[in-house]
Amino acid sequence: MMNKNDFEDFTTGLTKELHLRAAISQLQEWRRNGVETMRGGEKYELEKSQRVQNKQPMGSLDRERLASSQRSAKPPPVLETPSGVAALIAPDLAPGLLADTPLPHRTALAEKTNGALTNGHTNGASIKPKYTIPPLSNVTPLNLTKENAPDIHLLTPEECELCRMCRIQPKPYLVLKERILKEAVQGNGALKKKQVKELCRVDGQKAGRIFDFFVNAGWVAKA
Numbered sequence: 001m002m003n004k005n006d007f008e009d010f011t012t013g014l015t016k017e018l019h020l021r022a023a024i025s026q027l028q029e030w031r032r033n034g035v036e037t038m039r040g041g042e043k044y045e046l047e048k049s050q051r052v053q054n055k056q057p058m059g060s061l062d063r064e065r066l067a068s069s070q071r072s073a074k075p076p077p078v079l080e081t082p083s084g085v086a087a088l089i090a091p092d093l094a095p096g097l098l099a100d101t102p103l104p105h106r107t108a109l110a111e112k113t114n115g116a117l118t119n120g121h122t123n124g125a126s127i128k129p130k131y132t133i134p135p136l137s138n139v140t141p142l143n144l145t146k147e148n149a150p151d152i153h154l155l156t157p158e159e160c161e162l163c164r165m166c167r168i169q170p171k172p173y174l175v176l177k178e179r180i181l182k183e184a185v186q187g188n189g190a191l192k193k194k195q196v197k198e199l200c201r202v203d204g205q206k207a208g209r210i211f212d213f214f215v216n217a218g219w220v221a222k223a
Contacts, residue, residue, distance in 0.1 A: 014182065022189045025090065036195060133209055135211065136166065142163065149169055154170060155170050158213075162210065178202075181220075184219070190221040
């Protein structure tokens with residue numbers, strides 16, 4: 001059985017691989033569309049998201065509001081947020097230097113893993129608000145202590161809360177976590193809630209809480 005440090009190194013490695021696969025996929029898409037710099041990549045992602053929004057059907061009231069806002073409001077500033085590629089290839093570069101950085105070849109990107117955090121953000125990013133796990137209906141939270149859960153020291157405080165709310169002992173949870181992360185890596189980091197339910201073999205409520213927790217932690221993405 002792995003000790004705490006070995007397990008943390010193992011799960012961190014799986015998570016880094018997950019984010020690396022996603023960044024490689026994004027880089028390949030940029031290459032196919034002729035993008036050659038980081039600035040061009042960020043512009044491509046922005047235009048891509050705008051195209052998706054424009055495809056959504058609007059009612060007459062929505063169209064009137066949109067037309068009114070376009071006539072009266074100034075265009076919003078473009079926010080330069082780091083993409084998955086930027087987070088992996090240059091987390092230590094200033095934004096100005098990163099903007100016109102030529103995109104690396106796939107081999108160079110695959111070798112770069114230092115600096116990518118397990119939640120997918122680069123150093124200096126703002127901390128997300130604490131995620132609160134909703135209680136399960138007709139389920140009494142489990143009281144976890146060192147006496148009745150000897151492996152509790154292997155969990156983070158947030159994971160302890162997840163186990164407490166879902167009434168799962170730490171050791172079975174760690175097995176489920178490893179299983180979910182391995183499956184996510186095979187699917188380029190994305191999973192469906194149904195897949196988590198099948199992997200965990202628990203009822204829908206608990207599977208949903210586990211899935212939402214992993215998504216919020218940045219360990220998996222919604223498929």
